[in-house]
Amino acid sequence: QVQLVESGGGLVQAGGSLRLSCVASGRTFGYLGMGWFRQTPGKEREFVAAIRWNGDSTYYGDSVKGRFTISRDNVKNTMYLEMNSLKPEDTAVYYCAAARTFAVVGPATTFDYWGQGTQVTVSA
Numbered sequence: 001q002v003q004l005v006e007s008g009g010g011l012v013q014a015g016g017s018l019r020l021s022c023v024a025s026g027r028t029f030g031y032l033g034m035g036w037f038r039q040t041p042g043k044e045r046e047f048v049a050a051i052r053w054n055g056d057s058t059y060y061g062d063s064v065k066g067r068f069t070i071s072r073d074n075v076k077n078t079m080y081l082e083m084n085s086l087k088p089e090d091t092a093v094y095y096c097a098a099a100r101t102f103a104v105v106g107p108a109t110t111f112d113y114w115g116q117g118t119q120v121t122v123s124a
Helices: none
Strands: 003-007 010-013 018-025 033-039 046-051 058-060 068-073 078-083 092-099 118-123
Touching (some): 018 033, 033 068, 046 078
Antiparallel strands (some): 018 078, 033 046, 033 092
């Protein structure tokens, strides 16, 4: 089992920045592909970004390319999402997810574990 805990969400003005963190426990973090998703009420969950177990491959959703950066620290068992130039449409609950795979991860990956989410609100 893997437990995932997100943090770093909050309220920010448009154009601002936030950094989300996801701490994993329960299974060797370095063996997991990791990803970020987001969801707003009434909408389907949206893929945001993903990173391979060793950090050598990343994948971004079109709506965040060039603004968000995913990274990981396998020593600290932590994944990050640096969010810049935030827009009101980035407002959502952001979820951390983990996949038991060494392959490149992306929107088609089956993620096995999920966190509880952290709210990000971007005001106009």
